[in-house]
Amino acid sequence: MSNLPFTLPACEQPATGRIEIYDPTRPVGSLDASAYVCDQHSDDAALAILAAGLIAQRVPLSPAMARTCGHVYTYPTGSLAGNLTHPTWCDRDECVRRQAHCSAVRDVDTGRVEETALAVVLVQYLHPAAQVMVSLTALDGVTGGERILMSLGQARVLVYRLRQLLDASAGGAR
Ligand SMILES: [Zn+2]
């Protein structure tokens, strides 16, 4: 399977163990795939799966299961089958590859030339307990740009603070 977000060691030895693969963004207990491994590749395979933001759980292999090391069975209902469940705001653009759900980019466009280009998006990484966050990126055309991630709570307070500052800048006499 070429569309998996991880690569297992290339090895055709008889598998001696199985690794259950779970997508942490899905309801607990929804098995997404099983990887079959030999003793020698068990650690490498588990690390590759973890590095892809997935949960790897080693389980004993039933002796009746004759599989080769490196074989992956993808459950058709699981997120690795290509039907990852996305939040409603996600733009669904290769979320597994970028390891995050992202909303469409919202440019902070004032209709004028500004020194810094700002963009905001919603982001949710595909790791366990990942929260939805607001990403604010500033591009000044000189440096590579700066990205700030904040919680939704911080974003709400920031909106409030910005309003206060804008009101203050309007200069009403107090
Ligand atoms: Zn192996």
Ligand SMILES: [Zn+2]
């Ligand atoms: Zn998504």
